[in-house]
Every structure is written in structure tokens, then in C-alpha cells.
Amino acid sequence: MTGSRVSPVTALPVAVAEAADLSGQPVSGGSVTDRPAEVVPVTASPVSPVTSQPVTDRAADRDTEELLEIAKQAVKEADNKLTRAVVATAIRGQQIPLSSDTLTQLMAQLREQQLKNQLVDADRS
Template identity: 85%
Template sequence: MSGSPVSPVSVLPVAVTEAADLGGQSVSGGPVSDRPAEVVPVTGSPVSPVSALLVTDRAADRDTEELLEIARRAVAEADNKLTRAVVATAIRGQQIPLSSDTLTQLMAQLREQQRKNQLVDADRS
């Protein structure tokens, strides 16, 4: 190798979804190694781990707000019945995948909002 300078690169984690052909080892078998996922250098403008997390968090917040809005409409249409079934049916009816964990988080947020609304309504009486 020559003595040329090395340009800076960003390093992003890459999930390993398939085993590589390592000469004689079965590709269809289990994991090739029990080591964590490889880190692959990516050229271009550097991305700090903090900025990558901020982008992910903002996207997650936007997605959560969208799910909450769908859920609020569904609950209102169901005579304010705040149940997992009402919320899950409404979200999945929009062809949006919904995990049980995400549904649990949404329900906790919706119940907290409902509790706060009831307190405000009680104060107005």
C-alpha cells in the first residue's frame, strides 16, 4: 500500500440477515458466529451517533403522533371506548403494522391523555 492519507469515514452498524459463504460452511445453517453484527465503514459525510439517534427519534415521534391520531378518531367513533381492540383494529385497518409493544405504549399515552381531559372537565364543573 502507498502512504496516501486515509479519508475520514462514518461507521454505521449493519444487521447481518444472512450467513456469508465461508468456504465449506453451510449458508443455510445457523449464525456463522456468535459475535455481534459487523460494523461496515460508509464513505461520505460523517454521521455522528447522536445525530443518527435524533433523526430516528423525530421519525418515531412523527409515527407515534400519526398512530395516536388514528387511535383518537377510532375511540371517538366508538363512543369513547378506549380499548386495545378498538385502537388495534383502526390502525391495522389503515394497513399499518402494529406490534403488541407499540399498542401497549399507545394505550398508556391515550389513557393518560383521557385522564388529564377528565381532570380538566371536572375542574370546569
């Protein structure tokens, strides 16, 4: 090993090392911040990668009656426990997206219907 000399490894600043990693080009000594920033204008509304439609609460677009029927069946199967968890699980279990706002609206309608049914049942007694 005489005559061969191992040179010490020189540590590069993190920004310079990352610049080499990001671009795949040799490190020029400049920092990452020396490069001009790439500006991408936003001109369109956000789109869903699956449907290419604007990102919205797609459950709100579905027929409310369909969601109510799914929810009613789930509540019935859960021994008439009308909870957000029961309703949300039933709807989302059918691969239907459901926002918190839509769930709140459904719960209000279901509770109103449940109250009406209880009043009708009480009048019959």
C-alpha cells in the same frame, strides 16, 4: 398369463424412499443421514422480503402523533371506548403494522390523555 410373473413390491425404509423423493435420483440404498449436512452461515440481520430492510416494528418508526390521531378518531367513533381492540383494529385497518409493545405504549399515552381531559372537565364543573 402363464409365463409372466409379478414380483412382490418390496417396501423401502421411509428414509430411503424420502431420499429418492427429495433428490430425484435413484435410491442408492443409503439413508438420508449418510449425506453431509448443508451449512448456510447467517451473516446478515433478517430482512423483510417486501422492503429489504431489517425486520423491526415499523409502526414504531412512524410518527407517534400519527398513530395517536388514528387511535383517537377510532375511540371517538366507538363511543369513547378506549380498548386495545378498537385501537389495534383502526391502525392495522390502515395497513400499518403494529406490535403488541407499540400498542401498549399508545394505550398508556391515550389513557393518560383521557385522564387529563377528565380532570380538566371536572375542574370546569
